Amino acid sequence: MKTLRVGVIGTGGIGRAHAERLTKYIANADVVAVNDINETAAKATAEACGARYEADPIALIHAEDVDAVLIASWDRTHEQFVCETIEAGKFVFCEKPLSNTADGCRHVIEVEQKAGKRLLTVGFMRRYDKGYQQMREVIASGRLGEVLMVHAQHRNAAPTGEKHTTVMSVSGALVHEFDITRFLLDDEYVSAQMILPRSTRNADEDLIDPQMVMLRTKKGIHIDLEIYMNCRYGYDIQCEVVGEEGTVRLPELANIAPMRVDGTRQHKIYTEWYKRFEDAYVYELRDWVDSALEGKAAGASAWDGYVTSAVAEKCTEARLSDSVVKFDLGERPAMYRTTEV
Numbered sequence: 540m541k542t543l544r545v546g547v548i549g550t551g552g553i554g555r556a557h558a559e560r561l562t563k564y565i566a567n568a569d570v571v572a573v574n575d576i577n578e579t580a581a582k583a584t585a586e587a588c589g590a591r592y593e594a595d596p597i598a599l600i601h602a603e604d605v606d607a608v609l610i611a612s613w614d615r616t617h618e619q620f621v622c623e624t625i626e627a628g629k630f631v632f633c634e635k636p637l638s639n640t641a642d643g644c645r646h647v648i649e650v651e652q653k654a655g656k657r658l659l660t661v662g663f664m665r666r667y668d669k670g671y672q673q674m675r676e677v678i679a680s681g682r683l684g685e686v687l688m689v690h691a692q693h694r695n696a697a698p699t700g701e702k703h704t705t706v707m708s709v710s711g712a713l714v715h716e717f718d719i720t721r722f723l724l725d726d727e728y729v730s731a732q733m734i735l736p737r738s739t740r741n742a743d744e745d746l747i748d749p750q751m752v753m754l755r756t757k758k759g760i761h762i763d764l765e766i767y768m769n770c771r772y773g774y775d776i777q778c779e780v781v782g783e784e785g786t787v788r789l790p791e792l793a794n795i796a797p798m799r800v801d802g803t804r805q806h807k808i809y810t811e812w813y814k815r816f817e818d819a820y821v822y823e824l825r826d827w828v829d830s831a832l833e834g835k836a837a838g839a840s841a842w843d844g845y846v847t848s849a850v851a852e853k854c855t856e857a858r859l860s861d862s863v864v865k866f867d868l869g870e871r872p873a874m875y876r877t878t879e880v
């Protein structure tokens with residue numbers, strides 16, 4: 540069996556978890572080298588995965604024993620590491636967002652165009668979630684008639700990772716909704732608006748929380764998205780698609796057993812984001828590894844990364860101008876016209 544030898548850059552919350560998933564659950568992947576500016580974190584992950592610690596991320600990317608690179612460092616570092624890996628001719632998995640800016644994503648697209656083939660996968664794992672996949676099948680079957688509206692909520696108990704700001708809630712978290720909604724609808728966005736409800740006292744000073752985003756697509760579908768980073772009670776992801784003849788809703792409690800106890804019917808809810816989508820993370824990494832071994836890039840592309848970051852920017856523009864911002868995302872290059880997942 541062929542094995543993909545992976546180098547990992549960034550071993551915080553999700554980087555370490557991805558390295559361990561590759562090691563424990565994905566038979567044809569080996570984590571061979573690990574880097575983080577936090578040497579202690581990198582060495583702990585290296586030890587857990589039987590890999591070596593590499594002090595220099597650029598040396599890791601170019602190392603002869605590294606076939607492909609997984610990037611899970613902070614958002615602002617992604618573009619540089621992704622471009623370096625593509626220029627080295629290696630497959631690269633990069634956590635979302637691809638870049639903090641639409642320009643940064645366009646730069647990645649240019650570099651990949653020059654490479655002449657898709658090498659990049661962006662970590663939009665919800666495409667691998669069975670619930671969303673069922674919703675996509677229902678919508679594509681036409682049983683709902685034409686889709687009219689989408690209502691979705693993204694709530695975290697509290698922010699994790701880097702300190703959250705108003706912009707980051709949208710560019711770092713709500714990008715998941717931007718990606719999965721267009722994946723479900725097979726449609727593209729044309730305008731954005733933001734509405735700010737009353738703010739919670741539980742948010743840091745630089746974060747307006749919650750926020751509401753309204754998007755419209757080319758087909759005229761209305762999408763309303765709530766992002767609430769300090770909801771306190773749990774990690775809660777909801778999505779309902781409303782059509783002319785019916786609706787379809789995301790199964791919200793995948794893998795949680797309902798109880799009847801103390802005269803009540805009850806069930807736990809997720810409190811940590813990584814538990815809610817654990818299966819999807821494993822499936823996306825498995826697809827990335829299998830595809831790379833076949834010489835292909837799986838999952839969300841640089842174009843998908845660009846669209847989501849560009850829409851995030853338009854949302855900020857809409858918030859600051861308190862208006863509906865109309866936009867045209869431009870022509871999708873031929874390399875990105877097929878979507879398998």
Ligand code: NAI
Pocket residue numbers: 548549550551552553554574575576577580596611612613614616634635636662663664699700701711
């Ligand atoms: P974190 O803060 O826990 O970990 C990030 C790690 O990257 C830290 O250990 C930090 O020292 C390291 N790092 C930062 N700059 C570096 C550099 N220049 N070189 C090497 N290492 C560097 O953050 P977390 O939550 O693990 O997030 C990492 C990335 O994954 C972020 O881009 C985030 O948006 C994304 N993410 C994606 C999720 C998903 O559901 N797909 C969920 C959580 C995070």
